Structures are given as structure tokens and as C-alpha cells.
Amino acid sequence: MIFSKEKTILAYTVEKCTKCEKLNKRDFVMGDVLFTNSSKCSFCSEVTIIEKIFGQVLE
Amino acid sequence: MGDDTNPLMMLIWILPIILFVFYGQQIQLLVTSGEIKKGIKKLNNFRLNSKTELIDYVNNNLNPANDPTKKIEQFLDYFTIMPVDMDPSGIVEKVRHTVRSREDYTRNHIKSMSPGINDVELNRVQTLLEISSSLQMIHKIVNHMFLTAKKQKNYPLILPVQMILPFLMEHAEAMNSSISAFKTGQPLGDGIGPMVVGKMMLDAKKEIISFQTALAKVEYEKRKLFLLKAEGPSSTVGRPDDALQKIVNDNKIDAVIMIDAALKMEGEDSASVARGFGAAIGGIGTEKFQIEHIATQNEIPIFSIIVKQTVKEAITLMSKDIADQADNVRSQVYEMILENTAEGQSIVVIGVGNTAGVPQ
Numbered sequence: 371m372i373f374s375k376e377k378t379i380l381a382y383t384v385e386k387c388t389k390c391e392k393l394n395k396r397d398f399v400m401g402d403v404l405f406t407n408s409s410k411c412s413f414c415s416e417v418t419i420i421e422k423i424f425g426q427v428l429e
Numbered sequence: 430m431g432d433d434t435n436p437l438m439m440l441i442w443i444l445p446i447i448l449f450v451f452y453g454q455q456i457q458l459l460v461t462s463g464e465i466k467k468g469i470k471k472l473n474n475f476r477l478n479s480k481t482e483l484i485d486y487v488n489n490n491l492n493p494a495n496d497p498t499k500k501i502e503q504f505l506d507y508f509t510i511m512p513v514d515m516d517p518s519g520i521v522e523k524v525r526h527t528v529r530s531r532e533d534y535t536r537n538h539i540k541s542m543s544p545g546i547n548d549v550e551l552n553r554v555q556t557l558l559e560i561s562s563s564l565q566m567i568h569k570i571v572n573h574m575f576l577t578a579k580k581q582k583n584y585p586l587i588l589p590v591q592m593i594l595p596f597l598m599e600h601a602e603a604m605n606s607s608i609s610a611f612k613t614g615q616p617l618g619d620g621i622g623p624m625v626v627g628k629m630m631l632d633a634k635k636e637i638i639s640f641q642t643a644l645a646k647v648e649y650e651k652r653k654l655f656l657l658k659a660e661g662p663s664s665t666v667g668r669p670d671d672a673l674q675k676i677v678n679d680n681k682i683d684a685v686i687m688i689d690a691a692l693k694m695e696g697e698d699s700a701s702v703a704r705g706f707g708a709a710i711g712g713i714g715t716e717k718f719q720i721e722h723i724a725t726q727n728e729i730p731i732f733s734i735i736v737k738q739t740v741k742e743a744i745t746l747m748s749k750d751i752a753d754q755a756d757n758v759r760s761q762v763y764e765m766i767l768e769n770t771a772e773g774q775s776i777v778v779i780g781v782g783n784t785a786g787v788p789q
Binding site (some may be wrong): 381406 | 667789
């Protein structure tokens with residue numbers, strides 16, 4: 371497999387706090403949908419919304 | 430010097446020449462066959478993988494009353510006969526009717542497997558069925574061309590297969606890789622248009638204007654914006670042509686702006702943004718035709734913004750580079766509105782593409 375050209379792509383979700391606008395990147399979990407409410411902001415405890423969902427190649 | 434007339438050396442030179450003169454094509458056929466066989470094997474694996482994934486998905490998520498395998502296999506063999514084009518007049522209407530009839534049939538077919546299915550799941554299974562069906566068709570055609578060339582022992586017949594195979598493999602690999610994104614409801618690279626427009630219509634009141642197509646009306650710098658996108662987060666592209674027709678019937682529209690993903694050329698950067706003129710929409714061509722027809726009849730200019738990407742990027746999970754362009758594209762849309770329209774005018778902004786994982 372060391373010669374395989376296949377790249378592993380991991381899915382991530384970026385949450386944005388509606389109050390302090392801080393961004394938080396975490397692993398994508400099934401059910402994540404763009405622009406919907408997500409977890410609470412770790413800085414100001416305000417509800418975050420999902421700003422982006424994307425894939426990145428595992429380095 | 431003596432070697433020149435040595436009969437053994439002459440035979441060594443002449444034999445390969447004779448061999449290549451009479452059997453050259455067969456030798457080339459053998460060499461090329463090896464490469465094509467590898468491709469066909471890969472295509473067969475994609476076909477089987479997509480079918481297995483589809484059957485597993487239906488069994489695990491739709492709770493069908495009976496084993497769906499036979500029904501799915503039957504559907505995968507369904508074909509579509511395109512209308513005759515000897516007399517091209519009215520061909521677009523005929524193609525649209527044929528394609529939409531097939532879509533309706535597919536939806537009914539899925540509903541018959543699981544009557545209580547919701548729209549999101551329905552669209553997801555429909556997309557997976559289309560992927561599986563397309564992979565089956567690609568495998569079938571390539572295999573047919575290859576076997577025909579071998580049967581006839583005709584080298585020139587195998588050349589078109591050899592030439593077209595890398596492009597088909599690229600598409601097939603992209604389709605095979607897209608299955609996981611569709612199954613998990615993740616946004617695709619093609620979803621950049623709906624993502625941009627979806628965010629623009631977030632706080633506005635939404636209505637369904639045509640089949641699986643959402644509309645929101647907002648004000649921007651004393652201009653009226655009609656924001657259109659497919660109804661997310663289902664895996665659908667909606668019917669923006671029907672929606673535009675309805676809007677134009679009731680309103681005077683001064684400009685249309687379309688945002689879509691477009692295939693990049695070799696050497697171009699992925700996720701680069703370009704502006705242009707004309708209807709930016711892919712597919713079979715019927716929607717593009719209808720949008721151009723409406724625009725021409727009503728003398729509406731069409732502007733477009735495209736985000737360039739590869740086939741694979743367009744139908745698999747959206748890459749970071751493409752997602753990072755969303756804010757840039759949105760600001761370019763607003764810039765385009767201010768540059769090309771005046772206060773009091775009305776503009777239709779269409780986010781074109783598959784809206785899987787992108788609500789509004």
C-alpha cells in the first residue's frame with residue numbers, strides 16, 4: 371500500500387460563533403448540515419453555526 | 430564483412446520484418462488489450478462497489494418490506510432512448526420530457542420500495558441509483574467495444590477505446606469516490622453555487638417556487654433580489670429554469686446572475702474564481718436552453734461567476750480551497766449587482782448545482 375496513489379481525505383466541520391465570530395474546526399459528524407446551529411462557543415458560550423464543511427487530504 | 434552474407438544473420442533480420450508485416454496489428458492488439466483489460470477490471474469493481482453500497486444503504490436506512498436487490502438490479506438495467514433528432518425542431522422539449530419522465534419513474538420506483546421514505550432520503554437514494562446505473566453503463570459500453578475489437582481481430586477498432594478510456598476512468602473514479610459524500614449528506618464541490626446563495630437567503634422568508642427549488646426575496650442597496658437555489662439539504666439540482674420562468678411572468682427582471690462550479694482546464698488553479706457572460710449551468714442542456722430562451726425573449730442580460738474545479742472535486746466532498754472561496758464569491762455577486770444594475774431594478778441570483786448538505 372505504500373505505493374498506492376489513493377489519498378485519505380478527512381471531513382471537517384467549521385463552526386462560527388454568532389457573537390464573538392471565533393471559528394472552531396472539528397471532525398465532521400453524520401448529521402452536520404451547513405448554516406445550522408451546532409455546539410456552544412468555547413469562548414463566550416453562545417450557540418455556533420456551521421460555516422463550512424470540507425475535506426482535507428491527510429498529510 | 431563475412432556477416433553481411435551470412436544466411437543465419439539475414440534470417441534474423443528478415444524474420445521480425447515478416448512477422449511485423451503480417452502480424453503487426455495482432456501484436457499491437459495484444460499489447461493494447463492488456464491496458465484496456467486493466468481498465469475494464471477497475472470499471473467492473475466500481476460498478477460492483479456502487480451496487481453493493483446502494484443495496485446496503487437501502488437495507489440499513491429504508492427498512493424495505495422485501496429484499497430490494499432484485500428491484501435495484503432491474504432498475505440498473507433500465508435504459509433511456511433519446512428522441513430522434515433528424516428534425517431538430519422541438520427536440521429540447523422532447524429531451525426534457527424524456528429526462529423528467531425518467532426522474533419521475535425513478536422516484537416512484539424508490540417510493541415503492543419504502544412508501545414512508547422522506548424527501549431527503551428519496552433524493553439520496555435516487556442519486557446513488559443514478560451513479561450506480563451510470564457506472565454500469567460505462568462498464569457495459571467499454572467492455573462491448575473491447576470485445577468487438579477482439580472478436581473481429583481488428584486493431585483500428587480498439588483505438589477509440591484506448592483514446593477515450595483515460596477520460597472515462599477519470600469520470601468513473603470520480604463517481605465511485607462521490608458515493609460516501611452522498612451517503613453522509615456532505616456538500617460537494619458542485620454545491621458552491623447553492624452554498625453562496627443559501628447563505629444570502631438565510632434570514633429571509635423562503636418559498637418553493639418550482640419542483641425542489643427555493644426562492645427568497647430580499648432587498649439590497651435599493652434593488653430587489655430574487656434568490657434561487659435547489660431546495661437543500663437534499664441531493665438535488667432543482668429546476669431553476671421553471672423557477673425563472675415563473676419569476677419573469679410576474680416581475681420585470683433587469684439582470685440574471687448565475688453562480689456555478691465549472692470544469693477547470695489543465696494548468697488552471699483549482700478553486701479559482703472567474704466572471705463571465707452567459708448562462709453558467711451544466712447538465713443535459715435543456716435547462717440552459719430554457720434560461721437562454723427566457724433571457725432572450727425578455728432582453729435580460731445573464732452574468733455568471735464560476736468556481737473552477739476538476740470532475741472529481743465537483744462531485745466529491747467539497748475541498749477546503751473551494752469552501753474558502755464562498756465569502757469571496759458572495760462579495761463578487763454583490764459587486765456585480767452594483768456594477769451592472771441601478772437602484773430600483775430587480776435581479777435574479779441563481780445558485781446552480783447540487784445542493785446536498787446545503788440548506789437555505
